[in-house]
Amino acid sequence: EGHKYLRNVLKGCMPYDTHDYQLEAIGHVLDGRDVLCITPTGSGKTDALIRLMHIALAFSKDENHPKTVITIPKDPAMVVVCPTKALEEDMAAKMIKAKLETRIINSDTLGEARREGRDLLKEAQTGVSMILVSPEQLKSKKFRHLLDSHHITQRILFMAVDEAHLLNSWGHHFRKDFLQIGFCRKQLPARVRVFAATATLRPGQPTENVIGLLGFSEYHVIRRSNLRSDVQLLMRTMTSGLNGRAFTELSWLVHSRRPAIVFCTTIALGFRVATWLRQQVGQDHQRRKKIRMYNSLNWSKYNKQTMKMLYKDPDGCILVATRVLAQGIDPPSIRDIVVLGEPDDCDDYLQMLGRVNRAGAFSDSRAVFYITGGATQKASAVMEGGEGERPVKRLRREGDDGGKMAVSVAKLIVAGCKVNSINAMYGNPTGEIPCQCESCMLRPVNTKVKCDCSG
Numbered sequence: 001e002g003h004k005y006l007r008n009v010l011k012g013c014m015p016y017d018t019h020d021y022q023l024e025a026i027g028h029v030l031d032g033r034d035v036l037c038i039t040p041t042g043s044g045k046t047d048a049l050i051r052l053m054h055i056a057l058a059f060s061k062d063e064n065h066p067k068t069v070i071t072i073p074k075d076p077a078m079v080v081v082c083p084t085k086a087l088e089e090d091m092a093a094k095m096i097k098a099k100l101e102t103r104i105i106n107s108d109t110l111g112e113a114r115r116e117g118r119d120l121l122k123e124a125q126t127g128v129s130m131i132l133v134s135p136e137q138l139k140s141k142k143f144r145h146l147l148d149s150h151h152i153t154q155r156i157l158f159m160a161v162d163e164a165h166l167l168n169s170w171g172h173h174f175r176k177d178f179l180q181i182g183f184c185r186k187q188l189p190a191r192v193r194v195f196a197a198t199a200t201l202r203p204g205q206p207t208e209n210v211i212g213l214l215g216f217s218e219y220h221v222i223r224r225s226n227l228r229s230d231v232q233l234l235m236r237t238m239t240s241g242l243n244g245r246a247f248t249e250l251s252w253l254v255h256s257r258r259p260a261i262v263f264c265t266t267i268a269l270g271f272r273v274a275t276w277l278r279q280q281v282g283q284d285h286q287r288r289k290k291i292r293m294y295n296s297l298n299w300s301k302y303n304k305q306t307m308k309m310l311y312k313d314p315d316g317c318i319l320v321a322t323r324v325l326a327q328g329i330d331p332p333s334i335r336d337i338v339v340l341g342e343p344d345d346c347d348d349y350l351q352m353l354g355r356v357n358r359a360g361a362f363s364d365s366r367a368v369f370y371i372t373g374g375a376t377q378k379a380s381a382v383m384e385g386g387e388g389e390r391p392v393k394r395l396r397r398e399g400d401d402g403g404k405m406a407v408s409v410a411k412l413i414v415a416g417c418k419v420n421s422i423n424a425m426y427g428n429p430t431g432e433i434p435c436q437c438e439s440c441m442l443r444p445v446n447t448k449v450k451c452d453c454s455g
Contacts, residue, residue, distance in 0.1 A: 034219040045162070045199075077130070080162065085106060138181065162198075168206050238341075259310075270295060331358065339370065
């Protein structure tokens with residue numbers, strides 16, 4: 001009965017029906033529980049946050065709304081912690097489109113506002129529903145001062161953590177500021193509920209770690225299969241070397257003209273790959289312009305232009321990126337994903353392939369994983385107990401093989417069926433009840449019976 005009520009409220013402010021799992025998550029949050037939501041890439045996790053805030057706004061204006069465990073203030077707000085600027089911008093665009101007042105708070109936006117004579121943090125104190133921040137901002141003096149403001153603490157009702165699996169990998173070694181999320185929560189009023197979401201969180205210790213780091217006490221976990229049955233998984237062994245300057249394996253990308261993203265383990269590798277691809281198109285200057293790089297060392301303006309092209313003019317586009325682009329973005333026209341070299345773990349691989357076919361419009365999307373020449377032998381050694389799990393301590397340097405291979409990557413490499421391996425590693429439930437929302441009833445999710453991975 002409660003889900004039916006929520007569904008009817010959301011029909012008045014959203015263009016399409018609400019997924020069953022979204023209603024489940026919203027219901028538990030309103031009942032005073034933290035929620036950890038593990039669902040496939042492209043399944044609507046950002047959309048769930050938008051719908052949760054629309055419910056809060058609707059309830060804040062209606063004194064006769066159904067009783068909730070949490071007290072909803074008159075001007076509710078949500079703090080959303082995002083791992084990358086690209087994801088912040090992508091989420092903000094969706095929130096603004098959904099008519100939610102939104103602000104991004106990071107080094108770029110703070111600098112831009114300062115040059116315009118605006119105080120971005122002061123703007124966020126009233127009337128802003130969605131406040132998007134990077135983990136680094138959580139420990140800044142200015143943001144902590146914002147949280148000390150009576151105006152904002154009265155308003156914050158929810159805290160959202162996107163790509164929550166990164167607490168396990170980036171949080172302990174690469175970007176320790178991720179661990180500030182738990183500390184930040186303790187500064188907020190006790191009524192604040194946390195909504196954490198990801199597509200790649202393995203059961204057992206990885207899940208327990210995230211629950212502990214976010215300070216969950218009374219909570220609910222939603223785990224759906226993260227398998228993208230609409231994407232063919234292909235694994236090939238490279239004949240070129242990652243330290244070389246020619247990558248003949250990628251010739252098909254130039255000839256196919258299908259929009260694609262090539263993920264590289266380092267910025268230097270990405271530069272060599274992009275240079276080689278441009279050489280292959282010769283004097284076709286229009287095509288050369290469509291081969292671009294995306295990484296953290298580029299100017300922010302250049303990266304924004306690249307993302308605009310990926311969304312607005314993707315035909316023939318080849319984007320060469322580092323893993324900074326693997327989280328959360330959803331350009332609708334990408335048909336192929338290429339991963340060059342072994343990623344840090346299987347989470348990285350699944351996040352990368354999750355950028356393909358986000359609109360569900362293609363029946364021939366592919367994720368091609370090019371492993372290095374010695375990877376199969378190394379993976380076999382790992383599985384025989386010769387090497388252990390590799391900690392993610394830093395970004396790779398040029399010529400660095402990354403040390404020990406992660407067990408999850410080794411399992412995927414040696415697996416006879418990649419699909420079965422992913423299902424086993426992530427505890428993907430079988431026989432899921434199909435979603436009963438109007439959209440899913442009209443276009444049921446394709447669940448392939450016969451696997452077509454490369455084995």
